[in-house]
Amino acid sequence: MAVDAVDSVSATKDPVVTTPYGAVRGRYENGIAVFRGIPYAAPPFGPRRFRPPVPPEPWDGVRDAGAFGPTPPKPPYSEAFSRLLADPVVPGDDCLNLNVWTPEPAPGARLPVMVWIHGGALTRGSSAVPVYDGHAFARDGVVLVSINYRLGVEGYGLFPDAPANPGLRDQLAALEWVRESIAEFGGDPDRVTVFGESAGAISIGALLASPRAAGLFHRAVLQSGPPEASDRDKVRRMVRRMATRLKVPATAEAFAAVDRELLLRTQAEVGRLSSPVLGGPAFGIVVDGDLVPRDPLAALVEGAAPDVGLLLGWTSEEYRLWLVPGGLHERVDRLGPVALAGAKARCRCGHEVPRGYRAIHPDAGTADLVGQMVTDRLLRVPLHRLADAPNRRFPSYVYEFAWPSNVPGLGACHALELGFVFDTAGVPESAKLAGEGAPQELADAMHAAWVRFAADGDPGWAAWDASHPVRVFGAGAPHTVHGPRDRELALWNAESTKPADKPVDSSEPTPAASPGSGSPTRGTAPLSAVLRFRRSGGARRP
Numbered sequence: 001m002a003v004d005a006v007d008s009v010s011a012t013k014d015p016v017v018t019t020p021y022g023a024v025r026g027r028y029e030n031g032i033a034v035f036r037g038i039p040y041a042a043p044p045f046g047p048r049r050f051r052p053p054v055p056p057e058p059w060d061g062v063r064d065a066g067a068f069g070p071t072p073p074k075p076p077y078s079e080a081f082s083r084l085l086a087d088p089v090v091p092g093d094d095c096l097n098l099n100v101w102t103p104e105p106a107p108g109a110r111l112p113v114m115v116w117i118h119g120g121a122l123t124r125g126s127s128a129v130p131v132y133d134g135h136a137f138a139r140d141g142v143v144l145v146s147i148n149y150r151l152g153v154e155g156y157g158l159f160p161d162a163p164a165n166p167g168l169r170d171q172l173a174a175l176e177w178v179r180e181s182i183a184e185f186g187g188d189p190d191r192v193t194v195f196g197e198s199a200g201a202i203s204i205g206a207l208l209a210s211p212r213a214a215g216l217f218h219r220a221v222l223q224s225g226p227p228e229a230s231d232r233d234k235v236r237r238m239v240r241r242m243a244t245r246l247k248v249p250a251t252a253e254a255f256a257a258v259d260r261e262l263l264l265r266t267q268a269e270v271g272r273l274s275s276p277v278l279g280g281p282a283f284g285i286v287v288d289g290d291l292v293p294r295d296p297l298a299a300l301v302e303g304a305a306p307d308v309g310l311l312l313g314w315t316s317e318e319y320r321l322w323l324v325p326g327g328l329h330e331r332v333d334r335l336g337p338v339a340l341a342g343a344k345a346r347c348r349c350g351h352e353v354p355r356g357y358r359a360i361h362p363d364a365g366t367a368d369l370v371g372q373m374v375t376d377r378l379l380r381v382p383l384h385r386l387a388d389a390p391n392r393r394f395p396s397y398v399y400e401f402a403w404p405s406n407v408p409g410l411g412a413c414h415a416l417e418l419g420f421v422f423d424t425a426g427v428p429e430s431a432k433l434a435g436e437g438a439p440q441e442l443a444d445a446m447h448a449a450w451v452r453f454a455a456d457g458d459p460g461w462a463a464w465d466a467s468h469p470v471r472v473f474g475a476g477a478p479h480t481v482h483g484p485r486d487r488e489l490a491l492w493n494a495e496s497t498k499p500a501d502k503p504v505d506s507s508e509p510t511p512a513a514s515p516g517s518g519s520p521t522r523g524t525a526p527l528s529a530v531l532r533f534r535r536s537g538g539a540r541r542p
Helices: 135-139 152-156 166-185 199-209 232-246 252-256 260-270 296-301 325-335 337-347 352-360 366-388 428-434 440-456 486-496 527-534
Strands: 016-019 022-025 027-029 032-039 062-064 097-102 111-117 143-147 187-197 219-223 309-315 396-401 469-473 479-482
Touching (some): 022 032, 097 135, 097 166, 111 166, 111 440, 135 143, 152 166, 152 232, 152 260, 166 187, 187 199, 187 440, 219 440, 232 260, 296 366, 309 440, 325 337, 325 366, 337 366, 352 486, 366 486, 396 440, 440 469
Parallel strands (some): 022 062, 111 143, 111 187, 187 219, 309 396, 396 469
Antiparallel strands (some): 032 097, 469 479
16 A cells, blocks of 8 residues: 655654555654665575575565664774774665665655765675765755665675676666655656765676666766776686685585675685785676676777766875775885886786886885876776767766875875765764865865766766866865876876787786777786785785
8 A cells, every 4th residue: 555755844754655665664854854774675695695686575564764774794894994984784684775865755856866886895885884874965955875785705706506796786676676766755767876986886887888777877976986897717716715715615505505704704814915906806796798798898988878977086096095004005115116016917017107107206106106007007097988988978077086184194095085975074984084174165066066967967067078177176176177197098008009918827817908998908027026016014905
């Protein structure tokens, strides 16, 4: 039986909205209707473990949606990273859930919708992180949805007896829920913007290129994450290493029988030496011939999703989040030439690239050169190629977040922009990364740009063209700079035109270039340098 939504002007009683599976009761918080923990799929355990998501069981009556639902299984951050990044845990099996913030929980409002996909290396994070509170978006006329999805081996393990990418399939199911349900919450299913950071942005790149996601969203924001697919053998190797430690076959059936906490501990141990800068074993989205039929970047450059407007960007010093905690930045500096050799292997490039970076940044230390090289190779080059794609019918916009954290050493690091995008820079969990005294005027400007993009597709600066306009959000007023990374990118363009050498033969291969990507594929550094680079005093995974 349908349940009528509460009059939007009334804050004297809890809002109730009907979904396809039953009615939910939220809460009014500072004039905003908030619904938390709404299931969009059934619990992914028991016979559904490692399987694609299925719809939740319908319920009778009105389900309470006043608190965040369970978070997917995940290991905790290391001590060094937990001081900087919040990652709450809510126990329970019903972890495929989402949250909605809306200023007008009633059909007919037809407000723009934004769907947030969190980051965390596909192994950590959840929609319950306080930095991702959707109040400011709803305050400014946007219906904000944030989702949970399976992580780590549960979401991205590659097994011979189960479909690949169940975590990405969860995201697809959540977007299908939005299409079917969001109008009842006041949203317009024909004005959906999906946005995400890091692994969330990588996920969006895969969904952009997926025919199965066509029509589920109309604009996309990729923050510090490129469209990419991981090497299948690398992901299999992660599973096999876990299987060896657990003394079980590397199958979904065998892993499903392992205690959940033991599985998480083993996953953390196997990934201990992994890092976005240094490489190493990791889970990732893979080409599966179904949801991800081919390399996402190649598909997008060649014309997939031409009618989806794009907002793309990065922080100025992404790498500092991975190198500064625990003192790895200083240890890489001490390695000097060995670190540069390892970076060449990680980036699969020749000596001309680090030589060029040294010429462009003569005063930078080794760790900063390595960090910028790897960031450009793995992040900025593919995002530039996506913005340059010739068949796009809607404009793309590019930004750079350049405000340095008040926490010593972090600079304008990875994930620092999140509190500004959500206008939550004042909450304690944002201050862990930004420090005290984050400028509210910067949050006002950046948050407003994201709202404008969701509302009408224009964040407020020049669209990408041959002059490479980049909106810089840093100290002082936001401003547009043309081609701020062009000198570095020219080095990679030159590298991509050279004949490929024989790749490094490594038990931990660096990411292969995407088919048709024009990305560097040369491997000139010795394997010993790669290993010393990764093990330089204790590289740690967050």
